[in-house]
Amino acid sequence: MKVLVAVKRVIDYNVKVRVKPDNTGVDLANVKMAMNPFCEIAVEEAVRLKEKGVASEIVVVSIGPKACQEQIRTALALGADRGIHIETDEEVQSLEAAKLLKAVVEKEEPKLVILGKQSIDSDNNQTGQMLAALTGMGQGTFASEVVVDGEKVNVTREVDGGLMTVALNLPAVVTTDLRLNEPRYASLPNIMKAKKKPLDAMSPADLGVEITPRLSTLKVEAPASRQAGIKVADVAELVDKLKNEAKVI
Amino acid sequence: MSILVIAEHDNSSLKQATLNVVAAAKAIGGDIDVLVAGENVGAIAEAAAKAEGVNKVLVADNAVYGHFLAENLGELVAEVGKGYSHILTSAGTTGKDFMPRVAALLDVAQVSDIIRVESADTFVRPIYAGNAIATVKANDSIKVITVRPTGFDPVAAEGGAAAIEQLDVVKDAGLSSFVGEEKAKSDRPDLASAGVVISGGRGMQNGDNFKMLEQVADLMGAAVGASRAAVDAGFVPNDMQVGQTGKIVAPQLYVAVGISGAIQHLAGMSDSKVIVAINKDEEAPIFQVADYGLVADLFEAVPQFEEELKKVL
Ligand SMILES: Cc1cc2nc3c(=O)[nH]c(=O)nc-3n(C[C@H](O)[C@H](O)[C@H](O)COP(=O)(O)OP(=O)(O)OC[C@H]3O[C@@H](n4cnc5c(N)ncnc54)[C@H](O)[C@@H]3O)c2cc1C
Numbered sequence: 001m002k003v004l005v006a007v008k009r010v011i012d013y014n015v016k017v018r019v020k021p022d023n024t025g026v027d028l029a030n031v032k033m034a035m036n037p038f039c040e041i042a043v044e045e046a047v048r049l050k051e052k053g054v055a056s057e058i059v060v061v062s063i064g065p066k067a068c069q070e071q072i073r074t075a076l077a078l079g080a081d082r083g084i085h086i087e088t089d090e091e092v093q094s095l096e097a098a099k100l101l102k103a104v105v106e107k108e109e110p111k112l113v114i115l116g117k118q119s120i121d122s123d124n125n126q127t128g129q130m131l132a133a134l135t136g137m138g139q140g141t142f143a144s145e146v147v148v149d150g151e152k153v154n155v156t157r158e159v160d161g162g163l164m165t166v167a168l169n170l171p172a173v174v175t176t177d178l179r180l181n182e183p184r185y186a187s188l189p190n191i192m193k194a195k196k197k198p199l200d201a202m203s204p205a206d207l208g209v210e211i212t213p214r215l216s217t218l219k220v221e222a223p224a225s226r227q228a229g230i231k232v233a234d235v236a237e238l239v240d241k242l243k244n245e246a247k248v249i
Numbered sequence: 250m251s252i253l254v255i256a257e258h259d260n261s262s263l264k265q266a267t268l269n270v271v272a273a274a275k276a277i278g279g280d281i282d283v284l285v286a287g288e289n290v291g292a293i294a295e296a297a298a299k300a301e302g303v304n305k306v307l308v309a310d311n312a313v314y315g316h317f318l319a320e321n322l323g324e325l326v327a328e329v330g331k332g333y334s335h336i337l338t339s340a341g342t343t344g345k346d347f348m349p350r351v352a353a354l355l356d357v358a359q360v361s362d363i364i365r366v367e368s369a370d371t372f373v374r375p376i377y378a379g380n381a382i383a384t385v386k387a388n389d390s391i392k393v394i395t396v397r398p399t400g401f402d403p404v405a406a407e408g409g410a411a412a413i414e415q416l417d418v419v420k421d422a423g424l425s426s427f428v429g430e431e432k433a434k435s436d437r438p439d440l441a442s443a444g445v446v447i448s449g450g451r452g453m454q455n456g457d458n459f460k461m462l463e464q465v466a467d468l469m470g471a472a473v474g475a476s477r478a479a480v481d482a483g484f485v486p487n488d489m490q491v492g493q494t495g496k497i498v499a500p501q502l503y504v505a506v507g508i509s510g511a512i513q514h515l516a517g518m519s520d521s522k523v524i525v526a527i528n529k530d531e532e533a534p535i536f537q538v539a540d541y542g543l544v545a546d547l548f549e550a551v552p553q554f555e556e557e558l559k560k561v562l
Binding site: 011013016017019026038093094095098117118120121122123124125126127128129130131132133134136137138139141142144154157158159160161162163164165166167168169172177178179214215216217218219220221222223226228229230231232234235236238239241242243246248249 | 318319320323345350356357358361376422425429431432445477480494501513523524537540541543544554
């Protein structure tokens with residue numbers, strides 16, 4: 001079966017985020033960018049499905065500026081077979097991303113679409129669910145285990161209070177949580193091989209999707225920072241402070 | 250303006266988060282209806298009807314909603330919600346699951362995880378793990394919103410007397426079914442709404458050692474949380490993870506034990522009123538946000554903490 005994986009280029013999770021002085025956004029100039037960590041988990045899951053003989057082909061898609069091709073190449077180096085780049089320099093919000101991915105789903109007809117549950121920049125946690133609704137598919141969000149079983153997929157989900165397993169008809173959408181797998185690193189030979197794998201570029205217009213942001217960001221500010229407090233000498237002092245100064249016990 | 254709030258519950262009780270979401274709805278202003286969807290939810294509808302500021306409670310009581318499958322809830326909420334100006338629910342895992350489906354079915358954007366209401370169409374939400382705070386204007390005619398409960402003080406649970414109306418809308422998308430669940434049972438308060446939270450990290454070394462934290466938690470009526478590292482290592486279950494991609498907590502008192510203080514962890518607890526850190530590394534970043542820091546070996550400090558607490562509680 002064919003698996004489609006969507007990946008997003010975001011600020012590297014180790015980078016300290018700085019808000020621009022004019023409050024229009026976050027400073028991304030000369031900042032290290034990387035594949036969103038949840039998308040790495042999505043790619044890894046697809047590769048494991050292929051290694052198990054469940055997936056036959058892995059197509060990886062990314063939306064954004066030219067530079068996204070780096071993340072597509074990374075996914076190809078990790079084991080994806082073919083890349084699709086939907087190139088745009090405009091801001092793409094979750095609903096538009098879902099519509100673009102829907103157009104790709106209609107062309108590619110994958111049995112399974114795997115996405116990260118959220119991207120660590122906008123922290124929206126929306127695109128997979130929106131794609132599932134637009135394509136009329138079931139969804140297994142926040143997945144910690146994915147088992148394909150004939151025409152169904154069982155997805156164990158990380159939910160408030162514990163774990164929940166659902167069975168979905170295929171085709172279906174899965175979004176990854178942290179404990180689904182531990183992504184591998186790409187080996188040098190695979191990085192070299194990935195350069196020769198096919199990568200198609202297209203525009204949103206080619207897919208018949210117009211990008212019209214529905215949300216306007218009016219300003220972006222730094223959070224109110226906490227002041228570091230004091231160091232206490234021992235446990236007795238700690239309890240005394242909590243009781244008599246902070247009055248929280 | 251008319252606002253539809255989707256109640257969060259587990260078929261046995263109304264979750265406090267619903268009261269926080271009603272508070273967010275009040276900040277927007279307008280008539281507030283609450284939709285209770287689930288199975289055998291009569292008592293929950295009654296509880297919702299007593300909440301302060303609720304105009305009407307709509308009830309969709311059917312087995313197809315019993316496990317909160319997003320495919321079915323999404324269709325239900327899109328149909329019931331299309332007559333409203335705003336649709337709100339809490340940003341728990343159920344809301345995060347079905348709400349974007351509602352937005353997509355209505356062809357509108359969703360505003361996730363709001364922590365403040367500026368006006369009927371403008372909301373404040375954290376981005377980049379809380380390292381930036383965005384003010385966002387929603388331009389669609391229907392605003393679909395998930396609310397971070399810690400951003401809003403709950404409305405009173407008692408005092409209201411809203412009318413209860415049964416809905417006869419059964420949406421079975423036929424795409425998914427419930428297989429099973431593993432719910433961690435605990436008599437301790439709910440992590441997301443507890444007044445005191447004590448969390449352990451990789452420094453705890455194993456799951457058994459979390460018993461030390463549980464004993465302290467029971468003394469203080471606290472919930473027990475964890476860092477991602479402690480969950481990944483299998484010390485404790487996933488639903489205890491506090492952070493950017495886990496639970497967001499803002500208790501009166503947060504005690505971080507053997508946790509270094511990575512930004513992804515801070516994103517989940519830095520709005521706590523008082524933060525205590527116990528860590529043997531005095532350079533650990535957690536001390537930069539802690540009101541009271543204790544540089545100590547947790548295996549000595551935690552049992553002492555329990556003894557000292559016994560003297561004063
Ligand atoms: C996409 C993504 C999402 C993430 N989401 C989350 C999230 O939601 N929540 C989260 O917590 N993390 C999250 N993380 C992980 C985060 O980056 C850190 O790796 C994690 O928080 C570290 O956990 P820790 O502090 O327990 O472990 P460590 O960083 O290993 O810290 C352990 C601490 O314990 C102290 N210690 C050890 N032994 C003792 C002792 N005997 N006595 C006292 N102190 C001791 C050490 O000094 C150290 O400071 C995420 C990461 C990514 C990439």
